[in-house]
Amino acid sequence: MNADQKIEKVKEILKNYSKLALAFSGGADSTLLAYLAREVDCDLLAISYDNQIFPSGFLEFCKKRASELGIKHEIIENNFLEIDDLANNTSKRCLVCRKLMYSAIKQRAYDKDYKIIIDGNNITDLINDRPGILMKYEYEIESPFIEAELETYEIHKFLNENKIPYSKSTTCLATRVKTNEKVTIGKINRINHCEEFIKGKTNSDSVKLREENNMATIELNDLEGILDSETIESVINELKLAQYDKVLLNLETNNSEEDLVKDFELEIGANSFRLRKKLPFEINISETSEIIQKEIEEENESIRNIETFEDIGYIKLEANGKDSKIFRDGKITIENIKNKKEAKEVLIKILPFIRRIV
Incomplete structure (x- = not known):
């Protein structure tokens, strides 16, 4: 579609x-x-x-x-x-x-x-x-x-x-603080102030300031607005006034429009491609298997022939007619695909059934 x-x-x-x-x-x-x-x-x-x-x-x-x-x-x-x-x-x-x-x-x-x-x-x-x-x-x-x-x-x-306005700042500010570092109202107010200041200086509509051990790392969706000496100096001075010990800039943009399949995840074979994707979390093999099995019983035509190897930690199935595997460590492989587009089409059929481990 x-x-x-x-x-x-x-x-x-x-x-x-x-x-x-x-x-x-x-x-x-x-x-x-x-x-x-x-x-x-x-x-x-x-x-x-x-x-x-x-x-x-x-x-x-x-x-x-x-x-x-x-x-x-x-x-x-x-x-x-x-x-x-x-x-x-x-x-x-x-x-x-x-x-x-x-x-x-x-x-x-x-x-x-x-x-x-x-x-x-x-x-x-x-x-x-x-x-x-x-x-x-x-x-x-x-x-x-x-x-x-x-x-x-x-x-x-x-x-x-369609010129439909929406907010680009809807993520909780607690996510800016390093895991296991206590979140306080002082930290939240400081992060909020600094992000608003950086937005004003750079005209960026998406700014995230990551805080760890009193060090600030700035992420933007567009680096162009910050990459001049005057703006950099102004931002550093403001964040130092906010009592950050060190100010860093992440050169990777915080682009939310992530592609489901990246070029490096495709391996070239003799006559086809193989997708090797790694999700950033472990997968609950038992629960995922149960959900996929239920879909098969409900005659989901995209998913067939599931085999679960709980002791080894993976699921084998056909998705869109392609041999696929889901591994406990977060890996997904899809065999014999023609191109990136087909890899994405198969992956989309698999992802909704995956349940992660927390």
Whole structure:
């Protein structure tokens, strides 16, 4: 399917539900879902969750976009810094955060008589290290973009071509602090101030400041605005005033439009290619196998002939007619593919069934 066909599929999915609640951040994914739901005349309730540690203007933008889109909007507030499991910033912080967020959104939706809840997770999210995504399965949150096989770049392209505004600063600021370093209101305020300052100096619309041992590492979606001596000096001075000991610049852009298949992941054979992809997390082989087996029983034509080797730690199957393997350590291999496009098409059929280990 091309992007337009995928968008039409999302509309068809939304049409199947007369009433929907949407986890709404005002970012690209949830904004497009709200826009499409309005286009097909869904009774939509957008619910924003304010954990008190989002970037400046997050809540105001959510209110503004909901009003502009003409949709009902509710806000749930909770101060995550008062919750030890989150303030202590362990490796499970995102899992705990999403558990609290989705449970609260589901309860609010049910209280308002909205029994179906959707979110903006898309196919690209499934290759990233986002343990919180497991909570969407636990709380039975639907993800129309995953069902329609939409990728991040396709969502952004549609929004930009149709001039639909969305926020590019919707990620929790606690994710900027190194895992196991305590998150405090002082750190959150300092990160927020510095990111806003850098945005103003560079005209970048996506800035992330990573903090570790009082060292700041700057990530931008476009480096051009910062690469002159005057701007660099200004940024360093401001961050030093904010009491950072060292200021670094990450030369890799924080581009969210990650390609599902990278060129180096394709091995060239005699007459075909082989995909060797490594996901940034371990895979629960038993649970993934059960989910794939259920899909086969429900006559999913894309998936066939599954064999599970629990003791060795991998699953063997056919996806889109291609021999594929899923390994416990996060590796996925796909054999005898013609090109990068076909590799992506097969991978997209596999990713939604994978369940990770946290």
